[in-house]
Amino acid sequence: MEAFLYSALFAPLVGSVFGIPFATREKVLSVAIFASLMIGVSFLSSLFLFVYTFQNGILKSVLMDWIGAGGLYIPFGFLVDGVTATMMIVVTLVSLCVHIYAIGYMKHDKSFNRFFIYLSAFVFSMLILVVSDNFAGLFIGWEGVGLCSWMLIGFWYQRDSASFAANEAFIMNRIADLGMLLGIFLIYWTFGSLTYEEVFNNIYEAPKGILVAIGILLFIGAMGKSAQFPLHTWLADAMEGPTPVSALIHAATMVTAGVYLVIRANPLYVMIPEVGFVIASLGAFVAVFAASMALVNRDLKRIIAYSTLSQLGYMFVAAGLEAYWIALFHLATHAFFKSLLFLGAGNVMHAMNDKLDISKMGALYQPLKYTAILMMLASIALAGIYPFSGFFSKDKILEAAFGSGAYILWGMLLLGAFLTAFYSFRLIMLVFFGEKKHQEHPHEAYPYMLYAMLPLGILAVFSGFFEPFFHHFITHTLPDFDSKLDSQIVWNLIFITSFVALAGIVFAVIKYYKGGFSPCWEQTFIYRLLFNQYYIPYLYEKIFIQSFIKISRFFWSQIDKKIIDFIVDGIAYMLNGAGFRLRVIQSGNLSNMLRIMFFGLILLLLLIFIS
Known part of the structure; x- marks a missing residue:
């Protein structure tokens, strides 16, 4: 079964890499066809894995040792259980449909080849996210889908609106990912491991306060990826990307990664039902907030994007109330x-x-x-x-x-x-x-x-x-x-x-x-x-963006120019002036050079005598 696992996981990467030499060339249809075939291979392999897990099988595999430093050991390992198999089927099936659809949708786009390189790379990153057997691997896939999302939202980068939307999505997710990263650090500090099995087997021995902190920090990451309030504004703006991107990334796969994280960490959230209720309450609020x-x-x-926000709220309600299988069912x-x-x-x-x-x-x-x-x-x-x-x-x-x-x-x-x-x-x-x-x-x-x-x-x-x-x-x-x-x-x-x-x-x-x-x-x-979206984008513009611009301008004019530039320029002027004054040493006049050598010899002898 490991062959099916690696076929499912790496086939999209092969499809993406195949197109790289053609990235800047005119449209090459074979790039899209080969990428779609590789997604098809991934889907069929995922189907076999789903049948295997349906028969009560769980597949664990370690591709190689990844990080080993002191007491830290993180393998490049994979886990295929019921949750993973379900996510793999959803990701690869929707991806296959979107890839075939996009051949027609992007038919006349001058960056046709580049689009399929990015799209296949996204599928690979999403599969890494769901198949990994540890939080570090999940985070690699998490950041991979974020990067691919940034490239695909801003695919038509000639438009200022597309570039802004891509940057907004990327930055807002980086803010949330800081919380998730802190949660992962806290997991390792508490359990000495990042592997799901080891962490969840020892979850009952950890202090309640630590578990609450971990649960909140991981959910902050989930809020960013699944665009939950108040980190929700990027999803509607992400509609600047090509529509197949919206269908795959911002409806079916990446935005559900936050829900997947809560489902995957269910032994943690079972221990902290109060955090789960907060998650459910926020989800119910977003369900109505986005729908309105x-x-x-x-x-x-954008209407369909707000609908996605609302339905993600429903999923978080189920996950927060410990109805994890129902959340996963609605996700699918x-x-x-x-x-x-x-x-x-x-x-x-x-x-x-x-x-x-x-x-x-x-x-x-x-x-x-x-x-x-x-x-x-x-x-x-x-x-x-x-x-x-x-x-x-x-x-x-x-x-x-x-x-x-x-x-x-x-x-x-x-x-x-x-x-x-x-x-x-x-x-x-x-x-x-x-x-x-x-x-x-x-x-x-x-x-x-x-x-x-x-x-x-x-x-x-x-x-x-x-x-x-x-x-x-x-x-x-x-x-x-x-x-x-x-x-x-x-x-x-x-x-x-x-x-x-x-x-x-x-x-x-x-x-x-x-x-x-x-x-x-x-x-x-x-x-x-x-x-006007409850004027929240306007408030973000005034409170955060404009304030950041003002702070940046202040530091540029008062710190960068008057202090940093002054110090750097001062050193340059000093060295330039010293060089100008000392150039007499290299004048080429033999009498002057002998005179300087004589005084230098006297100075050297005096220093030796004094010491």
Whole structure:
């Protein structure tokens, strides 16, 4: 089985390295085809590993010794259990679909080859993150996906907005990663190891205060990667990258790494339920907070990005309430329908010549029929309507919240379900069924792009039915969660949740069938508050960015120029002046040189005599 592990892990790296010699050349289609084939190899290998773990197998492998210094020993080791196998399937399947789709999407881009180099490198980094058997290896993959995300968000670096968005994502994640790194240092200081098995086996012997500190520091890293409040602003701005990047990185894989970290560290968070409840509370807040901003946004991709933020909040609620397998289940189902939504948005963008304002679209159903159907299927799944996949996973999270006695969190998630259904079908109505408000001549995407979306569409509809099998499989690795609710209460909760979601859909369809809200709505305080993202980016601009610029200018003018430059220039002037005065020694005049030599000899003799 190790051969399958290494095939799954290193095939994307081979695909990336293959394209490097062609990075600056004209489009070479074979670069994209070979990269896609390597992702296909990785997916098939991951599938074999999933079957192996489904049969109760756990694979451990050490490729080589990595770090050995004093008492510190960190192997380059890998662990494939139920959690890892699930993440590998999700990452490689979505990556394969996105790679094939991107061949058409990026067809006319002058940096076609470079795009696939970056994209395959990202997949390799993400697999390192999920397959590593220790926190150090996880951190290497963690930083690798951050670097690849920076390169892909800023892929069109000629745009100032893309460069700013890439830097914002990179810097904000570096701030959060400092917390995670401190947590890893504290783990080694406490346990003398960074390997999951050794750390979690000794977790019960550690002081409670240390465990709380570790849990908080690791979660700070998770907040940055999964864009949780207040480190959330980068995700919407990251939509400046190509749409396949948004589908893979900012919907299905990298942004879920924070959720994966909490799930992987579940023995730690079981010991500190108070930290877990804080995580769940923040997740419930973000679920409503992000959904509220999606209600009024007009940018096609940003609406889906806010939806991703909201759904990540749902995952953190489940993880914080110790329903780890439910969090992982929603992570998987969400990856399918959300990446499908982003790819559909890419088709709409191409049809509309890269325009993103949904209020200036409309009547796109006929020219983009297949895209519209796939996006509607994904939106129904996102809204959580039976029998689509989102129903099964989202309903389980609401059940977990109610069964844990967290009734306020349950109420917030229920509100989030209504808002999700409303803004999802607001988008559908304005883009596909509303009044035509454009002069474009839209056309459907290439057939193979639609075929690449089809597996995601099938999984968005049917993957929820695998819940019993997934539950049986994953609870060999993760602790089971029992809400302790009788069947009547569970059915009542299902009815309430479904009714609320359907109400959101019906309200959106009726409202936007009649033309939407009146223009007066856009003049209200609430609309402006939501449209401007609660003015948080403005506050960050004023408090942090402008303050940093002022501090930098002060240090440049008062410290750099007046002190550092003065010292450096002073040394240069002194040496230059000394050289000018001493040049007489090298004048070439024999009489002067003999005279200097005589006085030097006298001085030397005096020094010898004195000493």
